[in-house]
Amino acid sequence: MSIILPKELKHPRVLLQSALIFLPLMAVVVLMSLHVYRSEQSRNMKEIREAAQKNMIDKQQCLTKKIEDTIQDLHFIASLPEAPNALENPRGTAAERVNKTLISLSNAKTIYDQLRYLDTSGKEVLRINYDSLKGAYPVAESQLQEKKHRYYFPAAQQLEANDVYISPFDLNIEHQEIEWPHKPTLRFARSVFDRYGEKCGIAVINFRGQLLFDTLGLHRTVRHEKLMLLNDEGFYLTGAPDENNWGFMFPGTEKATTFAAHFSDEWTRISDTAEGQFHTKSGLFTFKKIYPLPSNSSTGSNNFYWYMVSLVPENRLMTIVPAKLDYITLTILTGLILFTGTLALTTRIERSRQSRKDLEKLAAEIQAFYDHSPTLIAIFSPDGEYLMVNKATSEFLGMPAEEIVGKSFADLLLPELVKVFMERTGKVIETNTPITVRDHITISNRARYFHSVIFPISSENSRPSMLGASSVDITEQILYQNVLKENEARFRSLFEESPDAIFLADASSGIITRANEKASTLTGLTRDELAGKHFTSLHPEDQQEIIVKSFRENETESRKSVTSIPMESFVQHKDGRKIPVEIISHKMRLDNRDIIYSIFRDITIRKKTESELQEKTIMLETVTESVPAYIYMKNRDLRYTFTNRYGLEQHDHLSPEQLTGKNDYDIFPEAIANHYRSTDKTVMETGQPLMNMEEEVVLPNGTCVPVLTNKFPLFNKQGEIEGVIGISMDRSEQKTAEERNRKLENQLRNSHKLETLGTLSGGIAHDFNNILTPIIGFTEIAIDTLPPDSDTVQDLQVVLKAAKRAKKLVQQILTFSRQEPQNLLAQQLQPLIRESMDFLRHSIPSTVRTEQIIEEFDDTVMCDAFQVQQVVMNLCTNASQAMETEPKTLTVELGKITIDSLMAASHKNLKENQSYARITVHDTGKGMEKEEIDRMFDPFYTTKGVGKGTGLGLSVVYGIVRGHDGEITVESTQGQGTSVSVFLPLMTKQQQQKTDSNETDSGH
């Protein structure tokens, strides 16, 4: 819910006035509240003070009474007639009677712990103890104690006559120990005299101190009051805040257990004075010095006193005094009521002031309006005397208003007008209704037209006492209407003779009201047929909805601007043709109606040209954008005017927008730009095309694209050369393909050569073995048949050795030609390689540093372990021998590679998507010539010089690798070294499992 404030409240003056009234009133309210609060507070405080004081007096009287009673009882005990006898003979009958008396007394009083007689030596003679459960009972003789060293004995001994001694208030001591639980005790003593007036002992009463404290606790009259009893040194007897009473009995704790320790300033004030009351930040203190002994009872009574102190703590006082919040709430409430009242009052005042002002303002405005109005306004009497005229009238009549007032029509107007005016006046008065007239007056040879209203002015429904006239000069309007008529005629001719079809339609209904001749031609309908049709029916059915929609939008739009945006549509001709038109519509107001004025221009020819042009453009664009060539045009200044988008995507080429307007020097390196420029110039100068130039296009990213360029001169309509057209066909694909083919061919040739050689050497090997068999066999037989020490045996041994070397060589040839059976097993390559490397360490020179880079992967292949090791060792040996100068580093790398299409295409023995283990052996030797690489696997090809190698090592490697369905590749850089990579097909998990199970089946 929102509160609606009167609008006057927003006026700053209202707020100011409200504040002026409200603030003093509020101040008075606040002061009054404060006063009431203060007096309430002090009254409460006074009550507390008085109650505390009264309580103190009550307690003191109570205390004094107890003590006085006890003294009475002491005197009673001491004066018992049989007491001296009892003291003399504790077992006698006197003593028995005394005992009975004391037991009665003790049971009656219940407040005496002990009633005793001590003999003159300080020994207990008789003792009655009181126990709240057992009552009073005599203490056995054996339990009686020696008390001459207790302070009260000597003190009592010294007293004269009937003087009474009261011990300091302390805790009872039995058998030299403070009794537990603490028993606060007050001892009363006096001498006992025998009949001769001689001291024969002492009577002692032990008063139960706790009873005194209980008395103090009774009848509390003041809330939250705390009562304390202190001894003369300020030690707590009772009421200590931390319950540390009796501090003086416990040596070492004295300092912390005095009243002064808690309230030092307050103690100073209390200890100086007999009684009083004061208020500190700790609270309200009320105190009194208490002299427990009656002033006449003892000599030392003035020196023996206690302090009774009552404390109402400050935090408690706070709760007793009246609640501040109540007063604040009350004050705020009062303030709110006052404020609202004030606001209401000032709003009313402001409202009445406002309305008076409004009236004055209205009057002034009417006056101004009246004076500034171009209308001639005059008030006159029924007999034609001017009573009041406005400025316009006085100006029209050519004299000040003061002079006009008081004059009549006859004094100021032409005689014929006077007559007309008087007639009209008479008519108005007679009918008591206004009349409207139009006058045509010629003033200074100019025709003037006036439109006037003459109206009666009367307060009641009676005959009018005055008349008013208001005349407007409508000369301009009349003249303007004439011009309009002329315009209309002109417009009509424009309408009729327009080369465009024009329709007028009613804006609200959409019905065509008029159409020109051209409209009739456009639609094939007569003008009569057109009139009355809805404007949408001009269009084909599928266009009508669009037309209505755009018309609506236009209508909204035309409120802002006069002209509508031309739109294109079709007109449905009577003969079925759809004629394309451009429509411009205006909305205008004619004879109080909104009219739509639509011009339809037949754009059949334009459309046709446009679509032809568009087709041509699309065709050209399609051609230029789809040809794998850079197509460009340059103007006479050799700046680019057109470029296609070729190369944008693949090569990050510049876009047409970036190129247009630039010349070659802005884009290409100078050398290239020079070349382009010179060919461009040649074409422009000769007018002849330049064909099939092999060039390069240097792209912004640095790529060089090989192109085949044709350049043609560009002629304009007049046949003059206007620029150059260039088409640079991209040959990079072609070049790559050529390169790839060449490589592939080379490899094929190479591997084919090796295959042929393999087959050939395989055949030779077979024959060789057949030849070697009888050589070795017969030599062995011959050696066997000869005596072992003969020279012939020595010679035959040489034959045998040579034949065995030949056998080994044949073995190698067979391995290369892959005609040697293999022992194929699924196994990991890594251990094989490491083992080979360990083995090689002994045969490779120490100047060669070896490195192993072993990638971790599942490197299981189907291979002959011995052969794989042979491959690694052969390659490493070759590599270490290839390095002639230091640093010599031999690296063996094992990795995994999956063959992509590119790699598969260039190596016929590698299958696409198959994963291979790749063992690469790098050396840092001098590298190899291409010719060397091509021949390196050929059997018997060696670079090591005659007698140093068989030339079979690498062919054996080749044979083994091919025997494993693998491939071998060589990369070499002159001066940097050679890398030979061996690819062996990796086994998939399934293949491995299959092999495993096969092996298990066959019992391995």
Place this chain on the structure above:
Amino acid sequence: MKQILVIDDEPDILKLISKILEKAGYRVMTAENGRLADKLFNEHPFDLVITDIIMPQKEGLEIILQLRENSPDTKILAISGGGKIERAGYLDAARAIGAHAIVKKPFEISHLLDKVEQLLNS
């Protein structure tokens, strides 16, 4: 006395093997090709046939197949100087189709004798 037939197209090898075996106390007959061997099979029983694999006119593998069928008790030892059929070598192929032992050429005499002895005593 055990009777052995040796088939090889190399006369020197035939001569060598028969000399070794005769010396060792076997009765040896030789054939320079498969067709001659066929003839001998019909006339004599053999305890052991030693045959080369690659020979003109009739391949050793064919001889082995034939022997396995006609004379299953005869032991067969294949010898070869190399060459291979597809992946496996000729000797592997020979073993696969029924040769009881194989020996590669060129061989050491003791090796050949060991093999022969093993076959005839098994």
